[in-house]
Amino acid sequence: MNEKPWESLEKTVLQETPFVLVREKLRSHTGAELVYTYVPGRHNWVTVFPVTGDKTVLLIRQYRHIWGEFFLELPAGGGNPSEAPVHAAQRELQEEVGATSSDWIALPSYRAPGLFAAIIHPFLALDCDRIALPQHEDGELMEVLEVSLPEAFQMLEDGLINEASNIIAMLRAKAILQAKGLLA
Amino acid sequence: MNEKPWESLEKTVLQETPFVLVREKLRSHTGAELVYTYVPGRHNWVTVFPVTGDKTVLLIRQYRHIWGEFFLELPAGGGNPSEAPVHAAQRELQEEVGATSSDWIALPSYRAPGLFAAIIHPFLALDCDRIALPQHEDGELMEVLEVSLPEAFQMLEDGLINEASNIIAMLRAKAILQAKGLLA
Numbered sequence: 078m079n080e081k082p083w084e085s086l087e088k089t090v091l092q093e094t095p096f097v098l099v100r101e102k103l104r105s106h107t108g109a110e111l112v113y114t115y116v117p118g119r120h121n122w123v124t125v126f127p128v129t130g131d132k133t134v135l136l137i138r139q140y141r142h143i144w145g146e147f148f149l150e151l152p153a154g155g156g157n158p159s160e161a162p163v164h165a166a167q168r169e170l171q172e173e174v175g176a177t178s179s180d181w182i183a184l185p186s187y188r189a190p191g192l193f194a195a196i197i198h199p200f201l202a203l204d205c206d207r208i209a210l211p212q213h214e215d216g217e218l219m220e221v222l223e224v225s226l227p228e229a230f231q232m233l234e235d236g237l238i239n240e241a242s243n244i245i246a247m248l249r250a251k252a253i254l255q256a257k258g259l260l261a
Numbered sequence: 262m263n264e265k266p267w268e269s270l271e272k273t274v275l276q277e278t279p280f281v282l283v284r285e286k287l288r289s290h291t292g293a294e295l296v297y298t299y300v301p302g303r304h305n306w307v308t309v310f311p312v313t314g315d316k317t318v319l320l321i322r323q324y325r326h327i328w329g330e331f332f333l334e335l336p337a338g339g340g341n342p343s344e345a346p347v348h349a350a351q352r353e354l355q356e357e358v359g360a361t362s363s364d365w366i367a368l369p370s371y372r373a374p375g376l377f378a379a380i381i382h383p384f385l386a387l388d389c390d391r392i393a394l395p396q397h398e399d400g401e402l403m404e405v406l407e408v409s410l411p412e413a414f415q416m417l418e419d420g421l422i423n424e425a426s427n428i429i430a431m432l433r434a435k436a437i438l439q440a441k442g443l444l445a
Binding site: 081082083091092094095096098100103105106107109111112113114115117140141142143144145148150185186187188189190191192193194197215216218234236239240241242244245248249 | 279327420
């Protein structure tokens, strides 16, 4: 298998905002014509698992339009171009929760291969402090919810916290929290 | 907060194939106009962690167009409407790997809240047998790769297997494999 096996035949821009979407016609390795729709470029995404000095988790309860429901989630969002992932994580924690942390632990990053080429960077943020009110955009309807660390992991097991980057951040952070004596 | 806080103003269909994409104008809870682009409807997605009777993992090496690279992955795909998740998982394992399993273990499902409303169903499939050649579509360029269970978990730790549903399936399956004496 060679590394660029599909030939691009035509690209159309479906929309420019709120994010660029491209529809591309391709000739595949079988000779067939394919259509691929995707967000072009490379993107960083961050997810933050924020824990305070007294072992409280700072969750958000966020409205998700496509489900018409509120989701219990970790603060998360897209990085700006040229913004280091940890800076994006610090900004999202401040914007969505109004909190800062002095102890950022990078968890293993991973990649989304489907609709957009994203690298997802999960972080564990310890010793978090709520120092300000959150600053939400018009398309963000959310409130902060404080739960204990054991309650947060129970919510994960009960499927109440159930978005992929949230699950990965919590499963990856668990052993670190246990090693630090913060979780049984 | 009420449960349907945003008012739909206008919907446009951006494309009909290979999947429907809708661009919707909304009035948010702040009074601002928002644009949301998404795949309408509810969708099932399945990911299969296939292990044979001699503790071999059946991975696929798949071309991912938006990265222009091959990814090491677990077999996965979308369920058809009205197809039970376990049947979709059985079909994807057969199509992508040419294998069957007599022992399907459902791992905790979770939800995607962003671009499309999907429930992702990860499965551990034990006692897998390769019984046929895979049957690929024109837009699928992949080959089967057999590795041992410890090698697969090393690939996970090294970030060589690095798609979200793959990571979640493997992290969730680990304790089950250990309890069954299949993994140290």
